[in-house]
Amino acid sequence: MRRARFTREKLDEALVAVCARLGLDHRGARLVRFTNNAVYALESAPAVVRIVGSHGLRHRVYKVVAVARHLAAHGVPAVRLYPGFEQPIVVGQYLATVWRKVEQPGRRATAGELGKLLRSMHSLPVPPHVPQWNPLDDVQARIADAEELDDGDRRFLQDHCASVRDALRRLEFPLATALVHGDAHAGNVLVGPDGPVLCDFDSASVGPPEWDLVPLAVGVRRFGDSMADYRALADAFGFDVMAWEGFDVLRAARELKLTTSVLPILRSKPEVRAELHRRLADLRDGRQGTRWERYR
DSSP states (O other), X not given: OOOOSSOHHHHHHHHHHHHHHHTOOOTTOEEEEESSEEEEEOSSSSEEEEEEOOGGGTTHHHHHHHHHHHHHHTTOOBOOBOTTSOSSEEETTEEEEEXXXXXXXXXXXXXXXXXXXXXXXXXXXXXXXOOBOOTTHHHHHHHHXXXXXXXXXXXXXHHHHHHHHHHXXXXXXXXXXXXXXXXOSGGGEEEETTEEEEOOOTTOEEEOGGGGGHHHHHHHHHHOXXXXXXXXXXXXXXXXXXXXXXXXXXXXXXXXXXXXXXXXXXXXXXXXXXXXXXXXXXXXXXXXXXXXOOOO
């Protein structure tokens, strides 16, 4: 078996190199999250460093920077890029961004707060340099960049992607096209001293606002999340995506994204293998109501 590309040791080395390039002190940094990105909170400065953990998704970083600047220009409450550096930062094979740290009091954002932030985002003029909504592009990039994937699973995912993509093309959306977040859930809202702010723009695009209701809806179906939270978000929108005839297609696209998110780092996080294969089996057998556990 080949070695993992994104071990903790390699990511720590990347953090040292990024901080050295920027003149920041890496010592005492804490790894906050590692899925598609390794996210480090620095102790020496009010900054957070995000290092891309998938070669196939490096292109998203330039979009993330563009969206962050657009939200800042229009005053939408969102995380801000750390000032004084040209971003993104390229160090060897690694690509990173640096953000102002949001000091959090410890509470989680409500669905109503998420809905208010999304309405602000959707009301903006469509920005330049942000791609059109193609939610399965990232899925296909992850499949191509998978550290471990047998031929049968690869063929299934590719065929399933093609089928869902065809169904997406046939949808007629009732809401007007807008800048959408693409991964809208309470975990992508940070509650700081001045209130809640949006974060994580990796999946942002110009597309249907209905898509920003889907993460909470699928959370209810697959993870047993609160229906009351979903209802609060849907009420804020004035639209119930779960009652819309196109929901099953959007659900299938979201579940593909949720399933494949760990493929580029599977050797680095072997503890998620069992959950990945359970999800693949459910998708292959058409089981829509089984409960999943979140990747940790």
